[in-house]
Amino acid sequence: MIAPHRLSVKFFFEDLSIDAESFIPVFHRWIRENVVPNELLLDVADYKHVLDGPAIFLIGHEADYVVDFTDAKPGLMYVRKRDAGTDLADALDTTMSQALHGVKLTEDDVELKGKLKLRTDAAAIVLLDRLNYPNAANGDGADAAAAVQAQLSDNLAAIFGEDATVTRVANDAREPLTFKLSAPSAPDVDTILSQLGSAV
Amino acid sequence: MSNIGWKDVLADEMPDDLAHEIDIFEGQMELMGQGKLDEKVFAETRLRRGVYGQRYDNGQRHDGFESRELEFEELDRIKGPDTLWHAPGMMRIKVPGGGLTSEQMDVLAQVADEYSDGILHVTTRQDFQLHFVHIEDTPDLMRRLASVGITTREACGNSVRNVTCCHLAGVCQTEAFDATPYADAFAQFLLGHDDIQDFGRKFKPAFSGCEAEACGLVMMHDIGYLAQIKEVDGKPKRGFKVFVGGGLGTVPHQAKVLSEFTPEEEMLPEIQAVSRVFARLGEKRNRNRARIKFLVAKLGIEEFRRLVEEERKTLPHDDRWTAYLDTLPHYEEKPTRPPTFLNGQVQNSEFNQWLETNVYGQRQEGYSVVTVNLPLGDLTSQQTWELSDIARKYVGDNVRTTVEQNIVLRWVSDSDLPSVYEELRAIGLGDPGAGTIVDITACPGTDTCKLGIASSRGLAGELRTRLTAKSASLPDAIKDLKIKISGCFNSCGQHHVSDIGFFGNSRRSGNFKMPHFQVILGGKWRDNAGSYGLAVGAVPSKTVPEVVDTITSRYVEERTKGETFQEWIGRIGKKEARSIIQPFMKLPAFEQQPEFFSDWGDPRVFSLGDIGIGECAGEVVSLFSMEISPAESEAFEAQIALDEDDPARADALAYSSMLKAARALVRTQFLDVGDSPDRIVEEFKSRFFDTELFFDQYAKGKFGQYLLIRHRNPNPNPDNDSAHRLIEEALLFIEATHACESRVGGNVLVEI
Ligand code: HEM
Numbered sequence: 006m007i008a009p010h011r012l013s014v015k016f017f018f019e020d021l022s023i024d025a026e027s028f029i030p031v032f033h034r035w036i037r038e039n040v041v042p043n044e045l046l047l048d049v050a051d052y053k054h055v056l057d058g059p060a061i062f063l064i065g066h067e068a069d070y071v072v073d074f075t076d077a078k079p080g081l082m083y084v085r086k087r088d089a090g091t092d093l094a095d096a097l098d099t100t101m102s103q104a105l106h107g108v109k110l111t112e113d114d115v116e117l118k119g120k121l122k123l124r125t126d127a128a129a130i131v132l133l134d135r136l137n138y139p140n141a142a143n144g145d146g147a148d149a150a151a152a153v154q155a156q157l158s159d160n161l162a163a164i165f166g167e168d169a170t171v172t173r174v175a176n177d178a179r180e181p182l183t184f185k186l187s188a189p190s191a192p193d194v195d196t197i198l199s200q201l202g203s204a205v
Numbered sequence: 206m207s208n209i210g211w212k213d214v215l216a217d218e219m220p221d222d223l224a225h226e227i228d229i230f231e232g233q234m235e236l237m238g239q240g241k242l243d244e245k246v247f248a249e250t251r252l253r254r255g256v257y258g259q260r261y262d263n264g265q266r267h268d269g270f271e272s273r274e275l276e277f278e279e280l281d282r283i284k285g286p287d288t289l290w291h292a293p294g295m296m297r298i299k300v301p302g303g304g305l306t307s308e309q310m311d312v313l314a315q316v317a318d319e320y321s322d323g324i325l326h327v328t329t330r331q332d333f334q335l336h337f338v339h340i341e342d343t344p345d346l347m348r349r350l351a352s353v354g355i356t357t358r359e360a361c362g363n364s365v366r367n368v369t370c371c372h373l374a375g376v377c378q379t380e381a382f383d384a385t386p387y388a389d390a391f392a393q394f395l396l397g398h399d400d401i402q403d404f405g406r407k408f409k410p411a412f413s414g415c416e417a418e419a420c421g422l423v424m425m426h427d428i429g430y431l432a433q434i435k436e437v438d439g440k441p442k443r444g445f446k447v448f449v450g451g452g453l454g455t456v457p458h459q460a461k462v463l464s465e466f467t468p469e470e471e472m473l474p475e476i477q478a479v480s481r482v483f484a485r486l487g488e489k490r491n492r493n494r495a496r497i498k499f500l501v502a503k504l505g506i507e508e509f510r511r512l513v514e515e516e517r518k519t520l521p522h523d524d525r526w527t528a529y530l531d532t533l534p535h536y537e538e539k540p541t542r543p544p545t546f547l548n549g550q551v552q553n554s555e556f557n558q559w560l561e562t563n564v565y566g567q568r569q570e571g572y573s574v575v576t577v578n579l580p581l582g583d584l585t586s587q588q589t590w591e592l593s594d595i596a597r598k599y600v601g602d603n604v605r606t607t608v609e610q611n612i613v614l615r616w617v618s619d620s621d622l623p624s625v626y627e628e629l630r631a632i633g634l635g636d637p638g639a640g641t642i643v644d645i646t647a648c649p650g651t652d653t654c655k656l657g658i659a660s661s662r663g664l665a666g667e668l669r670t671r672l673t674a675k676s677a678s679l680p681d682a683i684k685d686l687k688i689k690i691s692g693c694f695n696s697c698g699q700h701h702v703s704d705i706g707f708f709g710n711s712r713r714s715g716n717f718k719m720p721h722f723q724v725i726l727g728g729k730w731r732d733n734a735g736s737y738g739l740a741v742g743a744v745p746s747k748t749v750p751e752v753v754d755t756i757t758s759r760y761v762e763e764r765t766k767g768e769t770f771q772e773w774i775g776r777i778g779k780k781e782a783r784s785i786i787q788p789f790m791k792l793p794a795f796e797q798q799p800e801f802f803s804d805w806g807d808p809r810v811f812s813l814g815d816i817g818i819g820e821c822a823g824e825v826v827s828l829f830s831m832e833i834s835p836a837e838s839e840a841f842e843a844q845i846a847l848d849e850d851d852p853a854r855a856d857a858l859a860y861s862s863m864l865k866a867a868r869a870l871v872r873t874q875f876l877d878v879g880d881s882p883d884r885i886v887e888e889f890k891s892r893f894f895d896t897e898l899f900f901d902q903y904a905k906g907k908f909g910q911y912l913l914i915r916h917r918n919p920n921p922n923p924d925n926d927s928a929h930r931l932i933e934e935a936l937l938f939i940e941a942t943h944a945c946e947s948r949v950g951g952n953v954l955v956e957i
């Protein structure tokens with residue numbers, strides 16, 4: 006399966022004792038200190054005035070990091086925009102591992118440490134590509150979505166534990182194709198990252 | 206891997222002309238990638254497609270400590286002078302009169318989340334903007350918009366920009382008549398028109414239904430139309446009072462009256478004549494004096510008017526001038542629901558507050574216009590399709606954007622208002638206060654604009670939060686004041702026409718620069734942006750909330766009964782107004798108040814290092830270079846068609862590319878050649894071939910013959926070989942056209 010135009014993964018905050026604005030100086034510092042060596046970080050965009058949406062963006066060339074409040078579920082979303090690989094499996098690998106690095110960076114950040122925690126037992130995965138992955142309820146589009154679901158399940162169970170499940174979210178057809186990861190026995194970020202490291 | 210793209214999927218849904226233009230643009234991108242197009246020509250080409258630069262696209266960014274290079278891949282690849290190919294840019298999407306259908310909203314929301322950051326921004330001229338867009342995504346983005354009838358053509362660059370029109374047109378209590386269909390006809394007539402391709406600068410039109418209200422802002426536009434009905438031979442006749450040469454910018458100009466009454470059938474020929482005069486006589490080299498306001502000032506309005514009238518007499522007739530008038534009697538908007546009344550049902554106080562500020566009773570009984578108050582003009586993709594559902598349910602396609610960066614739902618049946626309110630609230634779009642002091646307008650400023658000095662959006666967000674928190678206790682006199690903010694003197698945020706306006710600048714304190722805002726007081730929004738405010742002094746950005754409090758409190762204390770803010774400022778005068786803000790003008794040292802040295806929402810130590818070269822003026826390139834470039838792109842497309850084993854299409858494109866090149870050449874002498882192939886070839890032959898101007902020293906007339914022969918003898922069944930030959934010929938012909946233009950160009954007289 007072809008890599009989607011964009012692929013995003015959102016992990017949810019367990020505790021978040023700070024407001025969205027506090028991420029602005031952190032993201033500026035990340036750019037300055039070039040904390041993601043394999044990505045080019047560009048700028049910070051502030052949309053905290055929109056309700057229940059993406060609030061603060063760390064805009065990058067390959068990917069954006071977003072403090073996102075969509076559906077009243079605060080989380081850190083990683084949106085991979087390019088160079089994720091040629092097929093879906095590659096794209097998922099790149100996106101997932103970079104997203105988890107993002108989680109770790111956030112939790113360990115000098116200014117944020119202790120003020121937030123992200124959960125690894127759930128995530129939202131979105132294929133932003135209505136050309137190749139339409140969010141169709143039936144027909145070819147639905148078959149493709151089922152195939153994606155199978156692939157995500159396979160790939161993610163290896164990382165998030167055997168009881169991890171991926172289900173398709175029944176959202177509006179205009180929205181992008183979205184999946185929910187549920188992983189009751191997911192290990193913590195460090196463990197997942199070290200597994201990913203050894204898998205690569 | 207799938208090879209099917211949006212181009213194929215949407216082939217039947219895009220209007221042919223839009224589809225073809227986008228293909229040409231894609232071809233030009235490809236040529237630019239191969240280094241075969243001049244950087245300025247490409248920059249102006251992309252601007253005329255709405256593809257704008259964005260802050261940091263020169264590859265430099267100040268991180269608060271030092272200016273750093275952004276290490277994009279392919280640093281030598283550019284999309285214009287000093288503009289890196291891979292740096293994200295802005296896409297401006299034209300929305301004539303702000304009119305949107307629910308289907309268009311759905312697609313806008315989708316392209317925003319796939320190609321931008323999932324945020325749609327409404328501009329001060331009823332457009333949409335998407336930010337952080339990669340140039341390589343723009344053709345597909347445009348195709349998806351084209352499939353729902355939206356074009357980005359001429360959204361930027363030296364062209365006729367979006368036509369704005371009152372968002373209340375057609376339902377307004379005070380209008381002479383509905384200006385909407387005229388604004389639409391104007392937009393369609395001028396889109397891509399030959400006579401607007403050689404402007405030295407951008408040209409902004411506006412339509413308004415009445416004189417006293419503000420919605421159309423005709424006084425501050427390059428050309429403005431005020432609807433008027435005049436008695437002619439005992440019958441009411443529709444027409445417009447026409448204004449020309451208004452504009453904001455560093456030195457704002459009030460427009461001059463071009464015509465007291467232009468009857469409807471003369472509107473389009475008149476603008477065509479104006480366009481020709483502007484293209485011919487407007488300044489081309491000095492961009493700072495190239496807007497039409499400078500031409501009008503230089504010639505004087507009488508002389509300008511005389512030239513336009515002379516020009517009008519020479520225009521070849523065009524059926525389109527009046528064709529649209531026949532459709533006017535059938536023009537109407539259809540409400541989705543029958544008219545109903547609120548009937549004094551008891552509602553909660555939040556609803557009542559919203560009703561007071563966000564709902565306008567239409568001229569048509571039982572219907573209202575609801576303003577969706579967008580914070581800083583922004584809404585998310587998700588909110589956009591949720592809003593389109595609300596629109597579908599209650600008003601159908603009767604949706605418009607406004608110049609105050611909001612969206613209106615028209616034709617809401619009155620008894621639906623409570624449910625519309627609840628549904629808007631549920632998606633975070635139920636804020637009251639539309640059009641009041643909390644509904645602040647701001648240009649993009651330092652967030653994304655290359656010219657931004659201070660953070661207009663950061664300041665607007667801060668003021669909005671603070672003023673909203675105390676809105677319940679704000680005295681009535683100040684509730685309806687307007688605050689508008691620009692990030693620099695260019696005034697894209699329209700600060701000149703607000704009660705309290707600000708534009709960004711900077712002052713030095715010690716070794717540091719401090720973001721500032723110049724305070725402009727007493728501009729007039731009503732009367733179609735009737736007068737401009739007074740600049741009274743610059744204050745540090747971080748003091749602005751207090752400055753607003755101080756000014757508004759003084760106004761409340763000192764105003765006489767019924768005195769407006771403008772009248773009060775007029776009465777106290779500039780000196781006294783300045784003394785009000787004087788206490789804020791002292792600059793603390795860095796050590797005393799370091800927070801003063803960074804801007805709202807941006808903790809980096811303030812610097813001017815990120816200011817780049819703006820693209821507001823477009824590039825000054827010759828008409829010929831702009832018109833030959835699509836020919837090259839078509840020849841390139843022809844090669845692709847051949848590679849795809851489609852000789853018939855390759856042949857047609859190669860021929861069409863020669864025609865385009867010949868036309869570009871003919872138009873250096875004769876602007877009115879039109880589009881007919883016969884005419885183009887005939888003019889080419891008589892002006893360039895028979896005169897031997899086109900002849901090459903060695904090849905003589907050979908290259909010119911390629912076009913003449915293909916035109917005379919089209920090949921009914923082109924095969925790969927013949928198409929291949931024709932492409933080669935087309936490339937040689939285009940080369941010869943360039944050579945000819947550089948030999949004779951510049952010396953020829955332009956005849957009209
Ligand atoms: C010297 C350069 C520029 C000048 C003189 C200029 C001037 C203006 C003025 C006077 C307006 C206000 C409204 C009007 O006339 O109707 C406007 C609108 C606007 N400008 Fe600029 N501008 C410049 C460059 C830019 C740049 C670089 C950006 C950021 C990318 C920008 C963004 C906007 C926006 C968003 C609007 C509102 C909307 C629209 O046309 O849809 N401007 N500009």
Ligand code: SF4
Binds near residue numbers: 648649651661692695
């Ligand atoms: S006013 Fe200045 S900062 Fe604002 S958009 Fe215009 S050019 Fe940019």
